[in-house]
Amino acid sequence: MKKIKIEFFKEKIYDLIWINRNSIIYFKIEKTGKIIDSEVIEVNLLNQGIFQKENLEKGLSFLAKKQKVSTLGIVLNLPNVLYQKITLPRVANPYEAILNYIKVSFPLPLEKYTFFYKEDKYRLEPTISNFNLTFIPREIIDTLLRIIEKYNLIPLFITPSLSAIFQYLLAHSIIDFNDEYLVFFIDQELMTVFLIKNLRIEKVIVEEINPDQVDLNIVIYRFYNFLKPHITTEGKILFFSAYKLSSFSEISHQQLFFDQSPSEIFIEGSKLIFEKTFLDQEFIDFLPIKPYSAYFLNHLTSIIIFLSAYIFAIFIICSGIFLYFNFKLQNEINKLKEKIKPASFQLQAENQINQLLDIAKNFNPQILENFVKIKEVINFSDFEKLDFDNLNKITFSLRVKKENLETIKSQINQTFPEIKLIQEEIVFENEVRLRYSF
Secondary structure (H helix, E strand, C coil), X not given: CCCCCCCCCCCCEEEEEEECCCEEEEEEEECCCCEEEEEEEECCCEECCEECHHHHHHHHHHHHHHCCCCCEEEEECCCCCEEEEEEEECCCCHHHHHHHHHHHHCCCCHHHEEEEEEECHHHCCCCEEEEEEEEEEHHHHHHHHHHHHHCCCCEEEEEEHHHHHHHHHHHCCCCCCCCEEEEEEECCCEEEEEEEECCEEEEEEEEECCCCCCXXXXXXXXXXXXXXXXXXXXXXXXXXXXXXXXCCCCCCCEEEEECCCHHXXXXXXXXXXXXXXXXXXXXXXXXXXXXXXXXXXXXXXXXXXXXXXXXXXXXXXXXXXHHHHHHHHHHHXXXXXXXXXXXXXXXXXXXXXXXXXXXXXXXXXXXXXXXXXXXXXXXXXXXXXXXXECCCEEEEEEEEEHHHHHHHHHHHHHHCCCCEEEEEEEEECCEEEEEEEC
């Protein structure tokens, strides 16, 4: 099926919400990446590993009432996100195959988790499929969906922070296809570790940190030693940290330290996800409906107003064009009538008059005398028909313009008091037919 792109209503302002372990952070961001507004709501969402739904609703309801939110994206920066790669025989319905597989192999109770799967398009094979799976506790997603529905906060996406981080690495060409990387991303509350090979995420580990209670160096060494067998000696170790780090002598691989703060990376990575949403490109997304459907629902009122204005404008334009061309056409018709009518009516009148005059000369001189008088008043261009009955009664009809109507009627009445007007009818917009008898 052809993918739908949301090009027409592309936004210049993005509303972004980070959901952290101990806070909800709101950003209003320009398309350029400039932060227009931000707000931090301190709220405890994880207490000894237990998710606090009431606190999440409290924080989001406060934002909904205070901030005018339109194009909303939600990033979950939480520790209980799991990542797994699996390989299955290629089938027509991959969801059912994946579900059956993880029912057996997933170490945690599956009913408590929701998952997103994406096929690795760089490793397409005719008989097998490689899938990347991301798991998030179902309670978090269900609570989020209930709250955003309650407060009419229709988001464009719900994605884990690892998605925003990875988009940043790709966009800045920090990683490339030919190398292997072990990436340590350390913000104030979490350490996220990526094992990346050929621009593909192979493993992800997310762990809560508290530098006041745990030595960061020890945690980094632990993860490094665990993942070291999975990376070649030429691989690189990348560090992005909110805390000051120095080179580790125990790490034998090349080490690269970056100055960008985790918040800068989050914001830019999230902005890139907004752009992928508008282009309908695939990424990790736990929103139940398609991004363009959410966008449409979020902008339904604006779309209706726009379409109404658009249809009204088209109607006005078409009406104006129709009236203009109708006016031009009517003018041309009138001009042609003015050119054609005198000539055709004059020829018809001359033929009939000559015939009648020939008859009148032989049989009834009075007709000749009367008609000579009529010709003094009637123009051939106005003459329409002339008849006589048994050489005694003459009837004739004129087709005159409305503006000349009263003048011609007055002239005929003054010249021929004995003439009777037997019919007067409108035959065209500005023309009237007069029928006389005497």
